[in-house]
Amino acid sequence: MRKLLTVILCCVAGLSQAASNFSFDVAPGQHGVGLRVVEQYDYARSYLGKYDVVTGKPVSGETARPMQTVIWYPAAKSGKPVSYGEYFRLAASEERFGRSDAVINAELATRLNGTPGGKEHAGEEMARRMWAVRDAKPASGKFPVVIYAPSFGAHSYENADLCEYLASHGYVVIASPSMGAHGRSMTDDVEGIEAQAADIAFLIGYAHTLPQADTGNIAVAGYSWGGISNVFVAARDNRVKALVNLDGSVRYWPERIQEAKYVQPSRLTVPMLFLAARPRSLEDLAKRGKPVTSFLNEMKYSDVRIVTLPAMEHFAFSSDALRFMPSSAYSEYSAAEVSQSHSWMARYVLQYLDAYLKQQPSAKTFLDNEPKKNGVPDHLLTVSKTLSTGAPPTMEMLAHESAKSGFADVQQVYEGLRKADPKFELSESDMNNWGYGLMRAGDTQGAIAVLKLVTVLHPDSGNAYDSLAEAYETAQDKAQAIEHYRRSLKLDPKNANAVQHLKLLGAPL
Template sequence: MKQFLIAFLYCLAAAAQAADEFSFSTPPGRHGVGLRIVQQYDHTRQYKPRVDMRTGEPVSGERARPVQALVWYPAARGGTPLNFRNYMETVPTEDDFTTSAAEIKRVTDARIDGFAGKRRAALLRELARPMLAVRDARPASGSFPVVIYAPGFSASAMENSDLCELLASHGYVVLAAASMGAHTRSMTDDLEGLEAQVADIAWLIGHARTLPGADTNQVAVVGFSWGGLANVLAAARDDRIKAIVSLDGSVRGTREWVDGGKDAAKYVTPARVAIPMLFVGRRPPTIEELNRAEVDTRFSFLNEMRWSDVYITTMLPMKHMDFSSYSVRVGREGSFGDYTRAGIALAHSWAARYALRFLDAYIKGDASALAFMNNTPAANGAPPHMILTDVRRNGGKTAPTRENFVARLGSEGFEHAIALHRQFAAQGAGFTLGANEIHGWGSALAARERYAQAREIFRLGTHLYPDEPFLHQGLAEMQAESGQTADALRSYRRVLELAPQHAAAAAFVQAHASIPP
């Protein structure tokens, strides 16, 4: 009986300890995981100003933007894995590569010292727990898609190390850098700060090209919170990005950067982000809560993404910070509302599973993963009352962008330019081609001696801008070059109607006066 009681008390203690620790339950893949820490400067961007903005004294040392990249990759199995403290020790060097080992230890210890009692003991156990990654492990052979992870506002690259390790174990090369402002370690809540993180994403994609086994023809971006907005801007700029995962991303709540208003990044339109997207978020506020907060709900970028496959996966137990495994690991007591740390950890693990399966579906072309994304949560074996899904399939529609417009002309013929333009413009997405843009396009084709194609582009220009003489002149020149002399004469006469002093038009009309109108 005494032995039974001791065993029972031990089990109770172990259960209590386990409930106070993070458990990432999504199983890893077949690969081991390696981690490299890369410290480089982006010399195309200035980071430090000439003087210290606190003291006014001259700044010493390197002024270019520091980029400390954590790189997870599929690796051979074996070796001593990192623990979670090792990840925390990457934080002090994110914007200062000269930080000493003693300073790294001091800063890390100071973060731990903020906890006390039972929570401190649990945190110390967390820090000692082994992770999947082995530092500088031998890379696995093969070619693997690239995932760029964008952390939340001012957060560190290691904030979702469990997810990054998981993806690497399933055959992805994953890169992450801290969320930093344009000129400060702290992110700034403005477009300049946001675009600094966007530029870091571009830098990481470029760096991935130097990595063995990294297939930069297949790139996805994953981001949490602010990073889940930065990766949308990155995708609007860079068509190398084939899919987006937004973990409760600010693309939902911080609409002013993407709504086309005066503060928005004008290049961010749903047509330019016409790629598959997974938004994994917390339960959204009710309409009553939004009304009390006087939130304007008339615009949603997610609703406007009608040229994309969009999956909205709602994790009912989770709050915003629960999408960061660092936050779940170190969160203080009472920070999980009506749920336990174990319950949140389970939901967090399922959120990671959805991210993995989405990437498998759209980056690797895995049919079973696509079926998973289109299944109900119950069919996927998710616990009851945890997940809601909203699946919005594109149906094969083509986004009205200039790139798609040119591609259609290339395949169907430039003589269809006016009709195709009418189709694209009818989609109501603000598809426009300016007069100067059309003239430059036609002139570029003419320089390549593609006179027939240039003629049709200038014809489109005169259709859209019938009172612009320089477009009629371009059309006339290309009609003449392609042997349509009578048509060229009519076009030059139109030039003279709009610009009576036009010397070239007058000369052509005089030289061909014998041709009847």
């Protein structure tokens, strides 16, 4: 064990450890837990500029984005588990790999002095043993993947207890620190969210290199700021099969979602579990000066389950925070009650993942049960759910549903999607390109059906009729081709293409 941790352990070894304010009272699964840390770079993205933003001196060394990657995985039950201090140590090498022990120890000493409960309490927590064994032998088989996205500027291990718990129950869990686009400090803007979303995407790609990883079943779990970044990821990556939000910022930063035009309810069909802190009063919400709205209510094409835990404030969703929180931080609810709630949070996360990634009927039953039937103590949590209203109004879904009839009822399908969401509309250009795509694919009749719809939606467009005429010409329907070239020319007398094709077809102008 490294020098600083050895000193701490020696200081507390002769003492009876004081009771921790955090107790994780969940049962581990059938697997042991392996822990591996990989120091790698995302060479597709720059991280540092030419000059250091603090000292102003030229930057030396690697400037690509550092990705300290922490992996928890199902493993054989053998070996000595790590202490929490070994997780704590990771924070000192997130940006700069290969730092000396002396530099790391100095930074950790500073961090120890700054912990909320004081240095002595921090030392006791760091000496406590976890479940994970460093570089343990992996269990055989394939396991679903959970990417964990930490909170605003937080470390990869902020919920190490939850990550170990999931790994023991058969999940490969991967995390990296929450860092800003061009420095360690996260920024509370879209660029900051996009930086973390790109980190998640990098980790999804990395998961494909792991022999244990079942990359056909991927979930993204995020706490606080990580719980808005994972929504951004799911809006553009359909490989994500489930979302877990631990009091995620998707609820608290609606303006950031509005700024990102692509984060739309129609692009989020993935099921979500939202674990919520104690509800805020209307007065408190008004003080925030932000729109009183919830994107969760707009996710009508997703199954959304909300588990509310009244004993938990926002910080309580991080086991790292709970470990170092002094007793004075607890008032209305005791530390024991908060720990109990945190443990039930973890149980619901596991059951949710088992239901949606492993398709376990017992887990789905658990989610549908009243909390008391699951053994939850009275008044500890409440559960609500809203189910998807059906297919989302998107170009992809329009194509999918229309293809079922060979595109014969494309207009009816389009009108149905518009009825579900009046904001849904496709540009003439998009529809026109779709029709030509079908022609290139050899489906001329499908192209005719789609291009007919374009003329219905854009009756004054000469180009729409010109495209439909080309489709009829390709189908060797000379009469219809001539008719629609003439309609195109009437709407657009300068349409040289229509003139040329009418001549080729031997039709008078």
